[in-house]
Amino acid sequence: MTVEQLGNISASICIIMAWSYLWKEDNPLYNLAEHLLVGIATGYGIGYTILVQLVPRINDEIIGNQHYSLIIPAIIGCLIYCRFFPGYEWLSKICMGFWIGYGAGNHLAFNPATYMPQVFDTFINLTNINNILYFLIVIVVIWYFIFTVRKDTPVRSGASQLGRYALMIAFGSAYGSITMAYLSLIIGQLEIIFRDTLHLIK
Amino acid sequence: MDWEKLQHIDIRILYVIILVCLLIPMFKPIGLPIAISDATRQVYETIENLPDGSVIWVSHDTGPGNAPELNPMITALARQAFRKNCKIIATAFFNETVGPTLVYTHINEVAEEMGKEYGVDWINLGYRINADATMKLMVENIAEGALGVDWQGEPLDKFPIMQEVKSIRDDVDLLFVTTVGSPGYSDWMQYVAEPLNKPLTGGASLTMYSGLQHYIRSGQLKGFLGGLRGAAEYELLVGAPGKGCAGMDAQSLGHVTIIVFLILGNIGYFAAKKQRQQETY
Numbered sequence: 001m002t003v004e005q006l007g008n009i010s011a012s013i014c015i016i017m018a019w020s021y022l023w024k025e026d027n028p029l030y031n032l033a034e035h036l037l038v039g040i041a042t043g044y045g046i047g048y049t050i051l052v053q054l055v056p057r058i059n060d061e062i063i064g065n066q067h068y069s070l071i072i073p074a075i076i077g078c079l080i081y082c083r084f085f086p087g088y089e090w091l092s093k094i095c096m097g098f099w100i101g102y103g104a105g106n107h108l109a110f111n112p113a114t115y116m117p118q119v120f121d122t123f124i125n126l127t128n129i130n131n132i133l134y135f136l137i138v139i140v141v142i143w144y145f146i147f148t149v150r151k152d153t154p155v156r157s158g159a160s161q162l163g164r165y166a167l168m169i170a171f172g173s174a175y176g177s178i179t180m181a182y183l184s185l186i187i188g189q190l191e192i193i194f195r196d197t198l199h200l201i202k
Numbered sequence: 203m204d205w206e207k208l209q210h211i212d213i214r215i216l217y218v219i220i221l222v223c224l225l226i227p228m229f230k231p232i233g234l235p236i237a238i239s240d241a242t243r244q245v246y247e248t249i250e251n252l253p254d255g256s257v258i259w260v261s262h263d264t265g266p267g268n269a270p271e272l273n274p275m276i277t278a279l280a281r282q283a284f285r286k287n288c289k290i291i292a293t294a295f296f297n298e299t300v301g302p303t304l305v306y307t308h309i310n311e312v313a314e315e316m317g318k319e320y321g322v323d324w325i326n327l328g329y330r331i332n333a334d335a336t337m338k339l340m341v342e343n344i345a346e347g348a349l350g351v352d353w354q355g356e357p358l359d360k361f362p363i364m365q366e367v368k369s370i371r372d373d374v375d376l377l378f379v380t381t382v383g384s385p386g387y388s389d390w391m392q393y394v395a396e397p398l399n400k401p402l403t404g405g406a407s408l409t410m411y412s413g414l415q416h417y418i419r420s421g422q423l424k425g426f427l428g429g430l431r432g433a434a435e436y437e438l439l440v441g442a443p444g445k446g447c448a449g450m451d452a453q454s455l456g457h458v459t460i461i462v463f464l465i466l467g468n469i470g471y472f473a474a475k476k477q478r479q480q481e482t483y
Contacts, residue, residue, distance in 0.1 A: 022217050044299045053331055056349035106334070110392040114422070117396075121420040174412040177428075181271060181408035183456040184430035187224060187449040188270020194228065201228050 008197040015189045137166045205477055208470030216463060223459040227451035234454050236447065241418060242435040244425025245403045249282050249376065256375035257289045257367055261390070261404075262305035263333075263381040265297035268407040272380040273308050274433035274446035275405045279378055280312035280324075282440045289363055290324035291344070291374065294353075295333035295385045302328035302353040321361035328353025333385035337393040341370045371398055379404040380427075386410075387417055395422070405432050 017033035061067050076098060082091035122138050124131045143156075144163030151157040194200045249258070260279060264272045283290055292309060294301030306326045313324060320326075327348045330336040340347035344367060345358050358364040367373040377400055379390050387402070395402035405427025406414060417423040427436050430453060433446030 041299045048298050051355045056351050113396040114391045117420045118416045177408040177411040181429050184271045187452050
């Protein structure tokens with residue numbers, strides 16, 4: 001038996017164990033599959049991170065290239081574990097502070113480049129029905145989310161209602177896509193069982 | 203007739219019916235036609251219009267859950283890229299456990315078939331923690347972002363491809379990203395595609411399809427492969443029907459089954475409501 005065959009058999013067994021949840025919730029087979037997944041993923045993740053992330057960083061960057069300045073962020077990063085030591089939990093907040101501050105600033109600095117083209121895309125010629133609909137829907141959906149103006153006239157409430165319908169159509173479309181995606185995933189699992197493992201389909 | 207019963211069918215019966223409806227066309231394909239959408243055609247043409255020998259950055263940002271939808275895209279992309287003698291630099295920023303293996307397996311399968319060599323024509327850099335920071339480093343220096351090693355910890359210096367491709371800014375011609383969430387298109391756009399004005403294309407799980415329409419419309423995404431359906435269309439354009447096309451009959455029959463259930467459920471709901479009203483009067 002090759003490693004590939006063994007992998008396919010294991011995958012098929014795990015798929016069936018996971019699917020057993022559909023028949024009866026919280027059964028031993030499903031629980032075993034769940035624990036196997038979490039355990040293997042954690043173990044593999046730790047090993048992979050040490051091999052590809054930590055070892056090259058320490059060996060090549062800090063020791064090899066003598067980039068000793070990297071020790072400072074490493075120490076700040078290690079402070080996160082202080083939350084496990086009573087009385088020193090506050091030190092872990094330094095690490096989180098760097099993380100949140102960097103994340104928020106970075107996001108604000110780089111985000112406009114992503115969103116502005118979409119804003120510019122609403123500046124369109126209203127020459128065909130698609131463009132007119134697109135433009136109107138952008139306006140009514142934004143209007144729907146303006147809560148500081150009373151929607152007490154027929155025009156105001158009607159526009160807000162239109163915005164709501166537009167959103168519902170968008171959510172309906174998203175729900176349809178999700179159903180379609182889940183079917184694709186089931187098909188993928190069935191292929192593993194019936195084609196790759198049992199060789200019953202070509 | 204007791205319409206209430208229609209709304210309280212054991213869900214497990216529905217699961218079995220859907221399973222059977224998916225399996226039938228897998229055993230006996232119906233051969234339903236697959237129409238190719240404009241978004242898929244745009245992906246194909248974007249890659250086809252690259253000069254021969256270009257460098258394509260492929261990021262397979264997925265985990266095991268959505269792999270069946272996205273893996274066929276990588277296989278088809280590798281085929282189209284290698285046919286044009288393009289080089290591929292691969293990463294997988296979503297899932298450290300499976301992502302790097304998936305991208306390696308699917309590109310390697312095509313590379314072996316087409317006589318392309320690992321380290322010369324393509325390379326897999328795998329997963330790195332903190333995708334955003336890694337992307338930003340790789341824009342200027344790929345080796346620095348990858349910490350000088352490939353997905354299996356082998357030094358990058360020994361691979362000829364890394365002598366030619368030093369940075370995304372100067373050496374990469376196109377980004378092809380398959381994603382299931384974060385990191386996703388917004389990250390690649392923010393840090394790489396928009397600042398460097400690099401074309402970005404790829405595919406995603408269908409769960410994200412509606413949420414990505416604005417990127418396609420604004421031209422920030424050069425085409426889009428939507429789930430298994432998009433993969434099947436792309437395989438047809440590349441001229442190598444594979445796992446994407448194989449699943450399309452089953453998917454179509456699955457949709458029909460779900461639509462029938464939806465209609466029956468609604469008939470049951472309204473009929474039961476009417477029945478209750480009649481009984482009240």
